[in-house]
Amino acid sequence: MMNPISTIDKGVYEKKRDEVLQAAIAFDAGDAKRIQHLIKVYTYAALIGRGEQLPEATQQMLELAAILHDIGIHAAEEKYGSPAGIYQEKEGPAPARELLHKVSGIPEEMVERIAYLIGHHHTYKNVDGADYQILLEADFLVNAYEDNLSEKALLSFREKVFRTQSGTKLLNTIYGLNLPR
Secondary structure (H helix, E strand, C coil): CCCCCCCCCHHHHHHHHHHHHHHHHHHCCCCHHHHHHHHHHHHHHHHHHHHCCCCHHHHHHHHHHHHHCCCCHHHHHHHHCCCCHHHHHHHCHHHHHHHHHHCCCCCHHHHHHHHHHHCCCCCCCCCCCHHHHHHHHHHHHHHHHHCCCCHHHHHHHHHHCCCCHHHHHHHHHHHCCCCCC
């Protein structure tokens, strides 16, 4: 069980979130595909989190983790020759911490939770927290489109991984699941 984490004042948070967004975009400069991916995952995560009425501190951590979730992908490709999720999880927390420390005023316990989420965003077992669950769902919503997954794969993932009402509704709506043909 997580200890309570300090919430950043809403106006201050919005400025810090935008600083993190700008820094993440600069980090992936020249890689439009990955920048588009992080923006989409961030948008879905924020939407699902609001739909699930997350506590403010949890919503803030979720959004920042969604922005930075794939920050380890370039290092993974360089070090392992692969962007596979397991390598992203290994290589992502360190640059995420570094970037978040440059944005002063983000509580250290928040930085550590964000690093944890980044280090687990492709691990679908032992999901501990709504922020973790929603990050998985938001990333899948985008990956499903980018990877052109079949309806069978969508339904399987929905059954095995999706847990939030808001995320499940988005999945069903976006991909036309359970709709009359």
